Amino acid sequence: MNEAITPIKQPANAVETSATATGFRKSLRRLYRSKWMMIMMIPGLLYYLLFHYVPMVGILIAFQDYNLLKGIWGSPWVGWDNFRTVFNSPDFPLILRNTLIISVYRIVFNMLPDVILALMLNEIRSRWFKRVVQTITYGPHFLSWIIVYGIVFSLFAPGSGLFTTFVRDMGWGDLNLLTDANYFRPLLIASDLWKNVGFGAIIYLAALASINQELYEAAVVDGAGRWRQMWHITLPGIRSVFVLLLILRMGSILDAGFDQVYIFLNARVYDVGDIIDTWVFRQGLEQLNFSIAAATGVFKSVIGLVFILGANKLAKKVGGSGIW
Known part of the structure; x- marks a missing residue:
């Protein structure tokens, strides 16, 4: 008498890991297909990084008794x-x-x-x-x-x-x-x-x-x-x-x-x-x-x-x- 073959169920975490890996590979392929567009974005991203985000460190001056000679990292902190x-x-x-x-x-x-x-x-x-x-x-x-x-x-x-x-x-x-x-x-x-x-x-x-x-x-x-x-x-x-x-x-x-x-x-x-x-x-x-x-x-x-x-x-x- 032939016994029924029961399919082996994979653990839930293994299925999720496999789906995540598949999605990651698809994302990498999309990025590779758009590599030239990404390269063209680099100058714009560098502009915003250097001239808009890096200068935000200067916000610290608002909470310091700023001294030109001591700079941002050497000026004393005064809070509000x-x-x-x-x-x-x-x-x-x-x-x-x-x-x-x-x-x-x-x-x-x-x-x-x-x-x-x-x-x-x-x-x-x-x-x-x-x-x-x-x-x-x-x-x-x-x-x-x-x-x-x-x-x-x-x-x-x-x-x-x-x-x-x-x-x-x-x-x-x-x-x-x-x-x-x-x-x-x-x-x-x-x-x-x-x-x-x-x-x-x-x-x-x-x-x-x-x-x-x-x-x-x-x-x-x-x-x-x-x-x-x-x-x-x-x-x-x-x-x-x-x-x-x-x-x-x-x-x-x-x-x-x-x-x-x-x-x-x-x-x-x-x-x-x-x-x-x-x-x-x-x-x-x-x-x-x-x-x-x-x-x-x-x-x-x-x-x-x-x-x-x-x-x-x-x-x-x-x-x-x-x-x-």
């Missing part, structure tokens, strides 16, 4: 004392308020014009006119803030600016926009808008180009006009891009544009124009107080991370798509 010095500084409430106000102004008054300009250019049917407008609007983006300030100074310099002289000759009084605290922030926003609105519109034009044109054709068949098409097709089509850019800007809400503010800043507008970055510049480079400057930088990074996480979570809750 530098952060207490920053938060207890009489200038901190002022620079924090100015930074937040200017950053919010940039977000509110600079993002919407980008969208509006992109929508207007998208409705233009004359290609040559559209190209001319694009060239004129995004050309200033490639100018440095030094050149932009030179243009602004030639127009609004107290006593000698072109527009200032015109206002005085017309008998309307003296105009001192560059040294008037009431006009400093609007001047920052207006010059930033003139410089970057065209370049910002390019991103939304790229998003508009990706919208399926059949949606517009179907809307026309249903009798929808241009405004209805814009409201129900165009704006939803660029909503994800707008949310993405908003989240990224929220991450840099404590930056407020150091280059522009530092160039435009003068003694008469410190109360409304002095921001965290200009204060850090004076502390770190002018007074050589590197520990205070590093502590402020760590504070900015933490706040930026919190704003990015919060904005990303809020975007997902309201039905948008976040960064991840």
Whole structure:
């Protein structure tokens, strides 16, 4: 009588080990097939490693009484004392308020014009006119803030600016926009808008180009006009891009544009124009107080991370798509 042959069962851990080994071999084969792509990635990875991750060791300066001669590894450790010095500084409430106000102004008054300009250019049917407008609007983006300030100074310099002289000759009084605290922030926003609105519109034009044109054709068949098409097709089509850019800007809400503010800043507008970055510049480079400057930088990074996480979570809750 033949006995039934019972299959030999392998232990569970042996099966798992075999599956792991098989998956590892498959991964190695995929890497080998993509070896040239991996080699091409090496320069980029080295760049981020050397210039973005290795310098993060400098965060230690924020917790030290840093001394240039002793270096990072020889400077004494002071813990949170530098952060207490920053938060207890009489200038901190002022620079924090100015930074937040200017950053919010940039977000509110600079993002919407980008969208509006992109929508207007998208409705233009004359290609040559559209190209001319694009060239004129995004050309200033490639100018440095030094050149932009030179243009602004030639127009609004107290006593000698072109527009200032015109206002005085017309008998309307003296105009001192560059040294008037009431006009400093609007001047920052207006010059930033003139410089970057065209370049910002390019991103939304790229998003508009990706919208399926059949949606517009179907809307026309249903009798929808241009405004209805814009409201129900165009704006939803660029909503994800707008949310993405908003989240990224929220991450840099404590930056407020150091280059522009530092160039435009003068003694008469410190109360409304002095921001965290200009204060850090004076502390770190002018007074050589590197520990205070590093502590402020760590504070900015933490706040930026919190704003990015919060904005990303809020975007997902309201039905948008976040960064991840």
